[in-house]
Amino acid sequence: MRPRNGLRPGFLLVFQRELVWLRRRRPGLLVLVTLLPLGLMGLLMAIFSAGLATRLPIAVLDLDGSDLSRAIVRTVDATPDVAVAHRVADLAEGRRLILSGTVHGLLMIPRDLERDVKAARRPEVVFFYNTQTLTSGNLVLRGVSNAVPTVAAGIRLSLRTAQGQPMDAAQASLAPIPVQVHGLFNPTLNYAHFLLAALLPSLLQVVVVVASAYSVGLDVETRHRLAILRRLGGGLWSAMAGKVLPYTILSLMVLGIADSVLFGVLELPLRGQRGILLLAGILFLLACQLLGVLLALFLRSTAMAVSIGTLLTAPAFGFMGIGFPRLGMSAFAQGYGTLLPGTWYLTARIDQTVRGTPSDLSWPPVLILAALVIGLAGLAAWRLEGLRARRRRAGTGRTTAVHGGSAP
Amino acid sequence: MSAIFAVFRHELHRIFTVRPAFSVLILAAAIYAAFYPQPYLNEALRDVPVVVVDRDGTGSSREMVRRLDATSDVSVALVLPDLPSAQRAVFERAVSGILLIPGNFERDLLHGRPSPVALYADASYFLIYQRITGAVSAVARTLGAEVESARLVGAGVDPAVAGAVVDPMPLTAVPLFNPQGGYATYLLPAAFVLILQQLLLIGTGLLGTTPDPDRPRAGPLATVTGKYMAYLVPESLILPFYLIALPYLYDVPRLGSTVTILFFALPFALAVSGLGLIAAAVFRTPLAAQLATAAVGLPVFFLAGFAWPPEAMPEAVRLIARLLPSTSAIDGLVRVAQLGAPLSEVAEPFLTLWALAGLYSAIAVALAFRR
Numbered sequence A: 001m002r003p004r005n006g007l008r009p010g011f012l013l014v015f016q017r018e019l020v021w022l023r024r025r026r027p028g029l030l031v032l033v034t035l036l037p038l039g040l041m042g043l044l045m046a047i048f049s050a051g052l053a054t055r056l057p058i059a060v061l062d063l064d065g066s067d068l069s070r071a072i073v074r075t076v077d078a079t080p081d082v083a084v085a086h087r088v089a090d091l092a093e094g095r096r097l098i099l100s101g102t103v104h105g106l107l108m109i110p111r112d113l114e115r116d117v118k119a120a121r122r123p124e125v126v127f128f129y130n131t132q133t134l135t136s137g138n139l140v141l142r143g144v145s146n147a148v149p150t151v152a153a154g155i156r157l158s159l160r161t162a163q164g165q166p167m168d169a170a171q172a173s174l175a176p177i178p179v180q181v182h183g184l185f186n187p188t189l190n191y192a193h194f195l196l197a198a199l200l201p202s203l204l205q206v207v208v209v210v211a212s213a214y215s216v217g218l219d220v221e222t223r224h225r226l227a228i229l230r231r232l233g234g235g236l237w238s239a240m241a242g243k244v245l246p247y248t249i250l251s252l253m254v255l256g257i258a259d260s261v262l263f264g265v266l267e268l269p270l271r272g273q274r275g276i277l278l279l280a281g282i283l284f285l286l287a288c289q290l291l292g293v294l295l296a297l298f299l300r301s302t303a304m305a306v307s308i309g310t311l312l313t314a315p316a317f318g319f320m321g322i323g324f325p326r327l328g329m330s331a332f333a334q335g336y337g338t339l340l341p342g343t344w345y346l347t348a349r350i351d352q353t354v355r356g357t358p359s360d361l362s363w364p365p366v367l368i369l370a371a372l373v374i375g376l377a378g379l380a381a382w383r384l385e386g387l388r389a390r391r392r393r394a395g396t397g398r399t400t401a402v403h404g405g406s407a408p
Numbered sequence B: 001m002s003a004i005f006a007v008f009r010h011e012l013h014r015i016f017t018v019r020p021a022f023s024v025l026i027l028a029a030a031i032y033a034a035f036y037p038q039p040y041l042n043e044a045l046r047d048v049p050v051v052v053v054d055r056d057g058t059g060s061s062r063e064m065v066r067r068l069d070a071t072s073d074v075s076v077a078l079v080l081p082d083l084p085s086a087q088r089a090v091f092e093r094a095v096s097g098i099l100l101i102p103g104n105f106e107r108d109l110l111h112g113r114p115s116p117v118a119l120y121a122d123a124s125y126f127l128i129y130q131r132i133t134g135a136v137s138a139v140a141r142t143l144g145a146e147v148e149s150a151r152l153v154g155a156g157v158d159p160a161v162a163g164a165v166v167d168p169m170p171l172t173a174v175p176l177f178n179p180q181g182g183y184a185t186y187l188l189p190a191a192f193v194l195i196l197q198q199l200l201l202i203g204t205g206l207l208g209t210t211p212d213p214d215r216p217r218a219g220p221l222a223t224v225t226g227k228y229m230a231y232l233v234p235e236s237l238i239l240p241f242y243l244i245a246l247p248y249l250y251d252v253p254r255l256g257s258t259v260t261i262l263f264f265a266l267p268f269a270l271a272v273s274g275l276g277l278i279a280a281a282v283f284r285t286p287l288a289a290q291l292a293t294a295a296v297g298l299p300v301f302f303l304a305g306f307a308w309p310p311e312a313m314p315e316a317v318r319l320i321a322r323l324l325p326s327t328s329a330i331d332g333l334v335r336v337a338q339l340g341a342p343l344s345e346v347a348e349p350f351l352t353l354w355a356l357a358g359l360y361s362a363i364a365v366a367l368a369f370r371r
Helices: A011-024 A027-033 A035-047 A067-078 A091-099 A113-118 A134-162 A167-172 A191-221 A225-233 A236-265 A274-299 A302-313 A331-339 A341-355 A363-406 B002-017 B019-035 B059-070 B083-091 B105-110 B126-154 B159-166 B183-209 B220-249 B258-283 B286-294 B297-303 B315-322 B325-337 B343-370
Strands: A056-062 A082-087 A105-109 A125-130 A179-184 B048-054 B074-079 B097-101 B117-122 B171-176
Touching (some): A011 A225, A027 A035, A027 A236, A035 A236, A035 B315, A056 A067, A056 A134, A067 A105, A067 A113, A082 A134, A091 A105, A091 A125, A125 A134, A134 A167, A134 B159, A134 B171, A134 B183, A191 A236, A191 A274, A191 B286, A191 B297, A225 A363, A236 A274, A236 A363, A274 A302, A274 A341, A274 A363, A302 B019, A302 B286, A341 A363, B002 B019, B002 B220, B019 B183, B048 B059, B048 B083, B059 B105, B059 B126, B074 B126, B083 B097, B117 B126, B126 B159, B183 B220, B183 B258, B183 B297, B183 B325, B220 B258, B220 B343, B258 B286, B258 B325, B297 B315, B297 B325, B325 B343
Parallel strands (some): A056 A082, A056 A105, B048 B074
Antiparallel strands (some): B097 B117
């Protein structure tokens, strides 16, 4: 049972063999699990490097041309969200600018606005905005709907003082029920960095599942490779650990490097407990790997395992509820999200980074990840035992046939 | 000419016989059509649960809570006596926000003093934060305006003038093209274009890397042309399916004409096919092509400048983005189909796609020469 080079069979032997094989024979796989996710992460960081989208262009149709209308345009232009990039002469021109993608919205100030305001006729200021692109549409709306009431507040004050109210009373009654809004966990409302922190696990989920399906798939496809692995490992579990752990460590390094940039350089908040974050990260990577292992063991064709792995994980981002929250999803989408390791890792990650969740409330997502790992590992072991038994049966069957043939 | 036709027939046959390529080009297109849109089908986020801490406990505070619960955006899931237990409920993810109504809320309101409320909204999810703050601000504004105009009318101001004093210059916001602000309506048209690109890219990559011993003898130009023609056959069904039929089935409004949309999609399909041929030459084996393209979908989508405005991206990134067919295709196709823009308004992405198609074809032909 002792291999030729004198090393004892066991976890370490399989582990070392896998690393050597990876470096010498499969440099492409090594690139896939390390450089590719890091490169893609770098690209995403560059995309969101501005952090906030500011001064998005809008057009203005000023039919009034009064002091008031000019004040509105000035105030709108002064908000951080929007910039008045174009002045148009009619609605058709504004429409064309929106269709050509030059501007995200059109602010229309009606004729005789100032006169009508003074006469208490309540003229309407209209803002047309493009909601087909939801992010920029919401941003320009926020800018305009912050600016116009600011101008209106000035008018309300002067109307009240004109009615004979003292200035301070008028000021107090501008907003009878002011809402003091506190953005919990993300006071600067910086979604770009928040999105970045969530995109990294989504990328890793795809890469790790696919890479693991590939590396195990090669063993499954080649005759006797699984049996050799098991002998080298000196048992089912140590062979599995030796095969899987090199990739866990590599992926953990990728996660660590990307996270040190996110939390160190981009200064994302890291308010929770690092121990729990690390544990969740390891469990997440293991769950993804075991998912790939299972695909390889059940489909028994590397190409098939890789395709199905891609099919399952590439569209997973939507199911994990970062863009559109899970609480708004249909039962099917929620159910599918529940089965993805990434969903629970992201929950734990958000808990331990931005939210700073108290430790007694931090465990549910981590325990679910642990349950996923145990369940998937059990399934993989069961399948491996099944494959081995089948091979044995086939082996004995052949031997009997040979014996039977040679018998007189 | 007969060489082109021979390549065309041979490649068309391979699309249906090389199993991995068939799975990606045809089967995956069918699966993604049903699977991908699932998270977004409810369109809008409704009834986001919040907790109320009502320290006032008067008719006015209860009226405010009742109105908040009545909005479609927010539902009052819990009423708790103090802030720490409410915070715990947020950490437990049972609720996503806390509305704190302080003591003396009604008294201050009746005395004409500003009577603030505090809102703590989970800002780690953008849509949740937006729903909660929008709903609470709207309720506070209407309630406040009612109190204010009642006060003014009580003080003897003419009701018409009182209305103007409260809101002299109302702002009417008119959302265009996606009036409900639906998430599926927003995301799906762009995502469908990305799926089209990824499937065609991987499919042609697989075809190009799968060994093909009995390929017909043809020059590089004839080979590339014949392959393009072959890929256009399944795409002539898949493109209308993804760009016309699927949006219709998922109730995504469409303003553009079918002809313009498909006309715009032609250079897109050619540019992606060209890129697929290049990918095949770079990756050499089907597995390598598949592994390399598995994870790039997500970054490519964010590069397209749809989910994140291109105005906020660095110039170098925008330059890289323009080299991908998806960037111009998402921009142009969404504007043609969903905004109803005529071809003249999308000339820039349209011409960019033709330029990319030309560039990638030239590279593909050059690579075919080398082989």
